Amino acid sequence: MTRMEFLELEPSDARWSEVLASTPHDIYHHPAYVALEAKRTGSRPMAGYVRWDSGALLVPLLARGPEDGSGVLDAVSPYGYAGALFAGESDGATRRAAVQELWQALRQLGYCSVFLRLHPILDGANDAFESTLHHTGDTVVVDLQQDEVALWMGMEKNTRSVVRRSHRLGLVVERLEPLGEHLEELASIYTETMERVGAAPAYFTFDLAYFRELHAGLDRLLSLVGVKAEGDTVCVSLNSTSHGIVQSMLGGSRTAARPLQPTVLETYESMLLYREAGARYLHLGGGVGGQRDSLFRFKRSFSNDIRPYYSVRAVLDEPRYSQLVSERARSLGVSVAQLLGSGFFPAYRAPL
Numbered sequence: 001m002t003r004m005e006f007l008e009l010e011p012s013d014a015r016w017s018e019v020l021a022s023t024p025h026d027i028y029h030h031p032a033y034v035a036l037e038a039k040r041t042g043s044r045p046m047a048g049y050v051r052w053d054s055g056a057l058l059v060p061l062l063a064r065g066p067e068d069g070s071g072v073l074d075a076v077s078p079y080g081y082a083g084a085l086f087a088g089e090s091d092g093a094t095r096r097a098a099v100q101e102l103w104q105a106l107r108q109l110g111y112c113s114v115f116l117r118l119h120p121i122l123d124g125a126n127d128a129f130e131s132t133l134h135h136t137g138d139t140v141v142v143d144l145q146q147d148e149v150a151l152w153m154g155m156e157k158n159t160r161s162v163v164r165r166s167h168r169l170g171l172v173v174e175r176l177e178p179l180g181e182h183l184e185e186l187a188s189i190y191t192e193t194m195e196r197v198g199a200a201p202a203y204f205t206f207d208l209a210y211f212r213e214l215h216a217g218l219d220r221l222l223s224l225v226g227v228k229a230e231g232d233t234v235c236v237s238l239n240s241t242s243h244g245i246v247q248s249m250l251g252g253s254r255t256a257a258r259p260l261q262p263t264v265l266e267t268y269e270s271m272l273l274y275r276e277a278g279a280r281y282l283h284l285g286g287g288v289g290g291q292r293d294s295l296f297r298f299k300r301s302f303s304n305d306i307r308p309y310y311s312v313r314a315v316l317d318e319p320r321y322s323q324l325v326s327e328r329a330r331s332l333g334v335s336v337a338q339l340l341g342s343g344f345f346p347a348y349r350a351p352l
Contacts, residue, residue, distance in 0.1 A: 055088025137290020193252025244280030
């Protein structure tokens with residue numbers, strides 16, 4: 001039997017960076033990103049790390065509680081698609097054993113539950129999670145190795161019409177460089193967009209201070225694409241690039257520019273821009289909460305490549321979890337069955 005060892009890593013631990021140096025990864029796996037997410041959410045950055053002779057498992061996490069007032073210790077992936085990474089050599093049995101080692105170690109440390117957002121493209125770890133794997137929704141991917149004709153024809157007819165109209169109107173798409181000089185513009189447009197769509201309070205924590213710290217810690221992975229109309233920036237998209245994967249992270253458009261639909265042109269021109277730069281995929285993401293809503297349909301209009309998005313919902317302490325769910329159900333005035341049926345995980349953190 002393969003001997004395994006668990007360690008809880010801090011972002012400064014060299015072993016975290018060593019795993020990233022040895023396997024394809026995304027911005028969400030970087031310790032600097034996880035540390036910034038911990039600061040934004042009031043949690044503690046860490047990674048669950050399991051190693052054996054020929055490989056290792058790394059799971060970036062935000063540890064929550066019990067000092068947050070909930071009285072319970074649990075963990076969740078940082079915003080985005082951090083999921084889990086395997087480095088080195090392993091077969092299916094070894095990967096499953098590593099996950100069980102992770103669960104057992106976290107249980108012994110007092111964690112009640114773990115929620116992971118797995119990566120829709122870097123999905124090599126999925127088979128290790130077995131019964132805890134949950135199909136949460138779907139996301140849209142653009143294969144940038146296609147030629148320009150295929151990219152164009154892969155978009156819906158109405159989307160192509162908007163791009164043509166944008167060109168006729170003289171809208172221009174360009175990289176906004178240097179990035180550090182455009183952060184106030186990004187924050188302003190993003191906040192205006194969130195206010196317009198009535199976003200949940202959590203989305204407003206992506207503010208100017210956040211963008212400045214993200215830029216300071218991960219500048220080489222970031223780029224900003226903007227759309228200009230008569231010289232004014234009316235739309236922006238903050239993107240990351242890692243191992244050929246471009247993530248459309250955060251952005252928005254000016255309310256006054258909505259009739260121009262600048263986000264359509266920005267997305268299309270970004271496909272060409274990052275294709276030219278040698279990227280493999282542009283990941284547009286999915287709908288809010290994994291739903292096939294209007295946001296998903298907008299993204300779907302650019303590509304037929306739909307990838308399943310999985311989460312992991314692991315209950316490590318069943319008695320404690322049941323107790324907490326019962327207490328939360330009483331506080332909300334609903335039954336335990338209703339709370340569990342809401343789909344929120346962990347159910348004892350379900351919002352009002």
